[in-house]
Amino acid sequence: MLPFTLHPVGDSALLAVFEQRIAPEIGTAVAALNARVQAAAIPGVGETVPAFASLMITYDPLVMDYDTVAAALQKLATSPGAANTAETGRLVTIPVCYGGAFGPDLPFVAKHAGLTEQEVIALHAGRDYRIYMLGFLPGFPYLGGLDERLFTPRLPTPRTAIPAGAVGIGGEQTGIYPIASPGGWQLIGRTPLKLFDPAAGTLPYAAGDRIRFTPITQAEFDALxxxxxxV
Structure with missing residues (x-):
């Protein structure tokens, strides 16, 4: 497993910090450590929060202290097979209707890339994306792996309202707005799926999973x- 350093976060959490850059191998290492922590069921350890290049682990200080949790993490990282752990996560398919009213910024993204709109759609839907982390909104997936040709700057002035299910590009990343929200990413499509259920607090994906976008027609969007x- 890639090396990391440990740092206290208050009196009930610690942070495992990997090399600070966004890269597939680092995302894989974070996911691998997260999976090992969850599987180990360390007494007193509660929620884990994976990010681009770090993993926060919370614990109950009445059950476990910092040094004991830190030692347990180091043991997990150096146990046999840790260096070969590759957490690929689940593959979650997200249907998307691209362009038109669902993707008002698709023409700009295409022009910025020097491509046709159909070429942008084919590139965007032509690969799987790792969910590096969830943030900004409940269930907003920050996805890595966007084709460099589709890197597009955010809007100079964010929109005050973006519909739930909107799929956008912001700089070097792509993502999905799971609930209605303001936002400044370039919108290229929308999924009809209900991704976040506030009542149940459920999502169809988690950090470490992979997302694959599948183009659909407006008729298919309406039916779904x-x-x-x-609706």
């Missing part, structure tokens, strides 16, 4: 939206 109750 009716079924999902997202």
């Amino acid at each position: 939206a009716q079924k999902e109750g997202t």
